[in-house]
Structure formats: C-alpha cells, structure tokens
Amino acid sequence: MYKIGIDVGGTNTDAILLDNNNKLIHSVKSPTSLDIKTGIETSLRNLLQDLAIDKTQISHAMLGTTQCTNAIVERKKLAKVGVIRLGYPATASVLPYTAWPQDMVDNLSGNYALVHGGYEYDGQVLSQLDENEIRSLLEGWRQEVESIAIVGVFSSIKNDQELKVRNIIQQVYGDEFPISCSSLIGSVGLIERENATILNAALCKVIETTTQGFVHALQTEGIFNAEVYLCQNDGTLMSIDYAKQFPILTIACGPTNSIRGASYLSQIKDTMVLDVGGTTSDIGVLQDGFPRESSVAVEVGDIRTNFRMPDIISVGLGGGSIVRVNDGKITVGPDSVGYKISQEALVFGGDTLTTTDIAVRLGLANIGDRSLVAHLDEAFAKDVQKEMASLLEQAIDKMKTSSEDVQLVLVGGGSIIVPESLRGVASVIKNEHGSVANAIGASIAQISGQYEQIYIYAKEPREESLKDAQNKAVKQAVLAGALPETIELVEVEETPLAYHPENATRLKVKVVGKMA
C-alpha cells in the first residue's frame, strides 16, 4: 500500500510517495505549469518512472492546490451565482455584495434576493419561509445562475430553513445543481459568512475541473484504485465529493501542508515552523500538530470573509530574492528571480545577485559553482546575511506568544539561506526531506469535522451541549471520509454572548480522525 501526495505551489509542483508506514520512498519537484494540470501530470510521471512499484497498490492520492485561490484573485472561471438571503424584513439595510469590488460582482453576475426567513438569536422564527416565494424566484433565475448561495439569519443556531431551500432548489433545478449553505461554511457574522458562501458557490466550476484533472492525471499514469482527496487549510483532508461542496476550504492549504509536514518530519507537535520558498517565507505555529487559526476576519481577493484560515505571516524573502545595494544600504527582496533561479543566480552563471549566492559564498550551501561567487567580499556577504536575519527575526517575533526563545523547524526549498542562529530562536531543527515538507503534509493529513452553534446553557446544560456539538462534528467528519472509531475531539471554543439573560454561548468544536 502506498500514498501519493502532490502539492502545487507558486513555483514548484512537488510529488512524493509514502509507504504503508508513512515512510518517504521518493520525491520529485517540477515547475508548476500555467494550466496547473500539465505540472501535475509531469510530476506524477517523474515520480513513478524510476520506481518499480505495483501501481494497483497505490491506495490514496492527495492534492494540495492553489487553483481556487488563483481563480478568486484572478477572477477567472467563476460561476454565475445567485444569492438567496433568508431574513426579510430584517437585514435589508445592508444588501448582498455591499462593499465588494465591482469587477468581482460583474464576474458573478450579481444576482441576489432577500426573502422571508431566518431565526432570532434564541432559535425562535424571525420570519416564516415562503416556499412559493423561493419557487418563483428560481423560475426567474433559470437562465441567470449556475450556482446558488443560501444564507439565513442565525442559521448557525438552526439551519433547517437553509436545508429546506436547498431541497426546493434540487427539486426545481435537479440534484446536480451546485448549492452552498452558509451554515456549513462560515461562523457567526452574516455579511462575512455570506461573502464566504458566495465565494464557495463561485468556485464550483474550478473545483470540478481541478478534481477531474487530478483523477484523469492519476488514471493516465495507471492509478485506478486510489481514494482521492483534497487538502483543506486546517491540515485535514476532504473527499472529492466533499471538496465539490466546499471548494473554499482549499484556500491557503499550501502553508498549512508545509507546517503539518514539518511537524511530521520533526516529530514535534508544538513549535514554530519556517517554510522558505523561492519568493516568500511563511511562518506558522503548530499547536498540537495543527496550524494555529487566524483570529481576525480574513480578506480573500479583497472580500471580507470569516471562514477558518491558518494564522500565517509571509515575508518577502526566499531563495531567489534579489540582493541590491542602494547608496550603501543593503536591501533584500521582496522581488525574486523565482523559478528562473537556475539561470539567473550568480552560482548558476547568471548575473543577478540572490540570497542563494550569499548562502553559497558563506559556505552554508553547496549548490551551483562556488567559484562564481568567490569574488564577493565576505564582510559584505555577512552584512546581507544580517539583513536577511533581521527580516526573519521580526516576523518570528510577531508570531510568538511568549517572550521566551522558540524552537524553529525549518523546511522548504529555500531554507539553505537561513542563517545558523537567529535572535529569539533557541534551536533550529532541519530534516533532509524538508524541501518537500508540503507534499508530505498533504499526504499525511487526517480528516476533520467541525460544528458551531449557539447553545442556551440554561435550557441545555453545558455537558449536553458539548456532546451535541461533538456528535454533529463527528457526523461532518464521517461525511468527509473519516473512520468513525478513530475520531477524537481536538478543539473546543466557547464564547459567551453579551446581554443574554440565559447564559447563551457560542460553542465551536472540531474533531479529527483517520482516513477510512
């Protein structure tokens, strides 16, 4: 039994093969292609061609991809979305798409309707759902929309109205029509959850092409028996069916995979991770083996959302960052020679001074032709190194939660440029396979389930509420492909609500289990 992990990064597409015990058998890197697909096919082919393994024994294939992120940022291949907001007469003062970039609204065609429905904070009906209203809306939208986002006021407390509307849409438009329910995507905060749900709905075509492309690439290489999964940004996996429902959860899975892979390689569950690529360095924090989640509303393609994202700081420093001297002052990056490093860096015979050249000059790395950087003054190289260290030290300090020195796990293809010692860092841990940590992270991911709801502890005591939320999270995990008997609770977050007389609390639980 083998597992394949693929991570599509901005510069490289990495592919790895793991055996039954998650031991790394082989890894390859190839450039990421413009259409993504070719890059995946090439890396798969390169990975398998030297190996004499029985391809029928490949049982799992995992893909970490940036395609959904790119589609949003570049406004490409997005579906025409219809937004149904259940909440009338409340919420009419701020309509869907308020404060969105206009080009994005135009891309999604801007259809929306505010209809009767929604709940109060305590689960009472805000207004009754009107089935006829929904049906006539759908008749009118027949030629207008390719995907629908449903968002209900306080659907995080009760989502049966959202689910009912989903049923009606399936009756009218058929079972295959892509529908996104906000209660399954974001947390409390209607506008941000609505935005996340709209983006999710807009990604239905992108995720369809991506998943088909991946399955096709596997089949072309003769892999027919593998269960196929996509990486989510919380360090867990989802099945293809699940990914089609929640494409937005793939956003920012790249840094997450690196962090998870670093944890696996170093066998450390709580630490800071520095992942150095060609252009940027990402810093994240591992808590009990999973990346720390960001606590602020995150903007995706200039749109404010509230779905979960890893807490990552990116610095414009990588193996290909360009080094310059202006008026005696040294600057490093943020621009980079990127994937052209093997032509443009000095050590490869090019004429651009990069961070890699500095590392080679100082004897930290042995790549390319050392003699081509021998002319660089050592004192100068050390000054550049100081500048690089300072960029990293500031970012590391921002991510710290105490004043104590941290342990740092170093991964990524560009990690050769990182100085031996950094201020605020007690020890640096490296691994020979660190350069493919992201693909390793992709292939060792587990399966999660999450549930969030407001519970009234006065009516439903805390213990019962916790149990209820956990059961619902487990259901989600099983739906996503987890083995029920391996599922364990990994996170509980309780937030009491202001002004509420009966001790209302927003309860969020997360469970994780092994792949079925």
Add this chain to the structure above:
Amino acid sequence: MRYLDKEAIENIAIGAAFLGTGGGGDPYIGKLMALSAIEKNGPVKLYSVDEIADEDFFIPAAMMGAPSVLVEKFPRGDEFVKVFQKLAQYLGKEKIAGTYPMEAGGVNSMIPIVVAAQLGLPLIDCDGMGRAFPELQMVTFHLDGISATPMAITDEKGNIGIFETIDNKWTERLARTATVEMGASALVSLYPTTGAQMKNSGVHHIITLSEKIGEIIASKNKEVNDKLQELLNLVSGFELFQGKIVDVIRETKGGFNLGKMNLEGIDVNKDEQMKVHFQNENLLAEKNEQVVAMTPDLICLVDYETLLPVTTESLKYGKRVRVIGLPANEKWRTAKGIETAGPKYFGYDYDYEPIEEIVKKGAAEHV
C-alpha cells in the same frame, strides 16, 4: 457646516471603534449601513454645536442590544425613521432640527448618520458619552438631570413601544427587557433635547475627533511610532503598555460579558505584566499589580502594528497590542459622573484617580 462623505465615514468608524474602548460593538455593519444610506440619499450635513439654535429640538438615534446579535440580524433599514418619527409625534414636535449619536464609540457612531441621510436631517457634532458605556443612564445628559424618556423603541418587525419612566435607571431596566424580547437588538430614540441642553450637557466635537483619530490610524506611509505620537497628542493620551495577550478569562453575568485578560510585556515592557478588566468595555488596567487606569477614563486596546482598535469580542491568545489610556470628558470626572460610571459602580473596589495623575506619580517613582 460641512458634508460627511464616504471617506469621512470610513475614518469615523475607525475612530469610533477606538473610543468604544473594546465595547460598543464593531462599527463594521454600521459602517456598511451608513455607506449604503449616503449612496442612496447623498452626503450628510454635519453641524457643530455652535451652529445650532438653543430653542431647536434634537433627538439622538441608537441601537441597543448585543453586538453579537447585530452582526447576524441587522436592521431592515426603515426602523430608524419610524422610531424617530414616532417619538417626535409623541412629543408633539412638528420640527426636529437634527440628530446626533448617543454614544460616540462603536456601532452607535454610525446609526445617526443613517438616520440623518434617510430623513435629510443634519447631524450634530456632539454625543452623550465621549466614548462607549453599557447602560442607558451612563450618559452626560443624565448627569445633568435630563430624562431619558419619553423614549421610543422598535424592531425590524414593526413593533413599537413608548416608555415614560420614573428615572433613567428604570429606563435601562425596562428597555433592556424589551430589547431582549425583540431579538436582543432594537432601535431606540431617547434623551430628546434642546439645543441649549446639548450645548450645556453634551460632549462636543466628538464626531470630528473620531474622524481625526481614524485619519491618523488609517494614514499610510507613516512610521507606527509617529502615528502613535500623533494620536496620543490628539487625545491627550498615554501609551500604558506594549504586550501580548496570554490569557482571556470570560464569564457572562447579569446579561453582560465580563472578563479579564492578562498581557505579557514585549519591547519596552519586557518582563512586565498587565491585566485589563472588562465588562463589554475595558474598565480597569493594572500594570504589575498596580492600577494605572480606570473607568470613566478610557482604556483602548489597539493592534501593535496597525494601531487598529481591538474589540473585547475579538481578544485572542497571542494577539499583540498596545494599551492606550486617555482622560474621560470632564463631565465624567464630577462626583455624579464617578458615581454613575466610576470603578465602584462596576464592582471594582478602588477610588477613582485621574489617569494623568497616576501616570505622573508613576513617572516620579521611576526617578
């Protein structure tokens, strides 16, 4: 008189979050409502208090309830006009000369802009707090004996109530109950006032101050330390602490969010600690076990890098912040002001001491 445009509203929202001292609700939804309202009705006129007539009549507009409900169930949009006109009608006033914020901090900085835009009324550069506070009687008008009632209250469904109460604490009690029944979020019009009363009992130029705070925080291409210095000069404030949140302890009691957070010092405050106590708003700050700022003075948490205000609902382990203290309006520093919103009212057993005096004393001890 001047007009408030989109940019002004963006800046006021940031300044209001700052003056919200952690509470008052994140003005984000309010800002979207205000922007939508002026897009539809055109920019809003802002008058300073010196430009209004003593005998003219004004009604403030506000939202009451849980910030966490507002982010999910926000208004229909016509409630403001309804509740405002209902109160005017009940008062028998034919002409209302303008509206103004009851509370400068948080979401209530934005609601009067919506009302002014929808009704074509001027907004007056004045409020009744100079900050955010959790209860209806914590208003400078109350300190001068002005009645909160008659008040009108409404919800998005169309229910409207009028209260006439025997005192302002009863207004708080009854309105709170009605608000919870209306879905924990309601629109209110109360403290109807004359121009003379506003001049005498309001906190003046507060919208302009919010806007300036927002301008400084939002300004690009400036070093954070320069921005901070500019901000402190503007509000006569003090940077009390630079730290990282290492623990947040919360509980819900009597319908309020209570809690405290522990901060561990960074940079200039390395190896020092701070505790900030809050009840919706930040109310008491202790540095190394010594009280350094207390209500009614303002304790504002801002992001360490961006100086953007941090609300108590978004406090989280690991967040790096600066704690800024500023003196409250003089009206809050009177005996009645301290009795109404001082440390003892909120259950902290300390005698109120003005922030600048505590800071001066602290500086002297260092010498």
